[in-house]
Amino acid sequence: MTGLWVALATLALGSVIGVVRLRRDGKVRDTARADDRLATADLGADLGERATLVQFSTAFCQPCRATRRVLADVSGLVPGVAHVEIDAESRLDLVRRLDIMRTPTVLILDSAGNIVKKAAGQPRKADVLAALAGAVSHISSQNADEM
Amino acid sequence: MRADPRALRFSAAITTAILALVLVTGSAWPTAAQVLLAAQALVFALGAAGRSPYAVLFKALVKSAPRETEDARPPRFAQGVGLGFAVVGLVGYLAGITPLALVATAAALLAAFLNAAFGFCLGCETYLLIRRLLPAAKLEVPQ
Numbered sequence: 001m002t003g004l005w006v007a008l009a010t011l012a013l014g015s016v017i018g019v020v021r022l023r024r025d026g027k028v029r030d031t032a033r034a035d036d037r038l039a040t041a042d043l044g045a046d047l048g049e050r051a052t053l054v055q056f057s058t059a060f061c062q063p064c065r066a067t068r069r070v071l072a073d074v075s076g077l078v079p080g081v082a083h084v085e086i087d088a089e090s091r092l093d094l095v096r097r098l099d100i101m102r103t104p105t106v107l108i109l110d111s112a113g114n115i116v117k118k119a120a121g122q123p124r125k126a127d128v129l130a131a132l133a134g135a136v137s138h139i140s141s142q143n144a145d146e147m
Numbered sequence: 148m149r150a151d152p153r154a155l156r157f158s159a160a161i162t163t164a165i166l167a168l169v170l171v172t173g174s175a176w177p178t179a180a181q182v183l184l185a186a187q188a189l190v191f192a193l194g195a196a197g198r199s200p201y202a203v204l205f206k207a208l209v210k211s212a213p214r215e216t217e218d219a220r221p222p223r224f225a226q227g228v229g230l231g232f233a234v235v236g237l238v239g240y241l242a243g244i245t246p247l248a249l250v251a252t253a254a255a256l257l258a259a260f261l262n263a264a265f266g267f268c269l270g271c272e273t274y275l276l277i278r279r280l281l282p283a284a285k286l287e288v289p290q
Contacts, residue, residue, distance in 0.1 A: 010256045017261060092279060
């Protein structure tokens, strides 16, 4: 009998996890570590003039390819936005420092390299575009503070 | 190597049914559970080698070509993770360590169910976590 209950409990748990994942996967959220900055040296690539989309990928990652397509699209669409893809395995130092748990994880950096947004899972193009608008306004409000 | 995503979902659905059956029969009819789990472990091993019998069955049943294919490496890695849990579960059943058998089989069932019902590959996502804990566990990735 125990086995039956374990099976039912597992399927119920799986349903809850699945629904939560469907709703949260790829959601672009404000990151709690907004003070962390990534520089050209960290990325091994130049920052975008206005913003940078940093994608962490691994070889054993199904949605990484689709994510690459979305981000390449966005960086082609919005001038001054760079797309940098990082192989998580060869940069475990960054993975630990930035607390990356899954691939793909996408970070949105403002022009100074501040991490302003983070998405775990494949983000939708519209969400990335909206988040970029936020990242750019983040820059202009900073500039306003300095003036 | 490329994989048909429909065959992967189909395989995950059969795996879900088999593992649920293992759990259900485990207490009343342990021999059946052990044989089923051993068979599923063999299927996982074949799947990790890129020769999943369930995918072969799907190919025999469905003739149409998939609209798109996907990289076969992530699901193959996940089959290897499934094999690990199936072997631990089998040891649990054979040695009479019921909690071990139930937990390991349930973990494999959870991953198979998430894949079948939602298309999420839980096994694939353990890769980065394993690498974070064991930086030396880098796998050579055959293309």
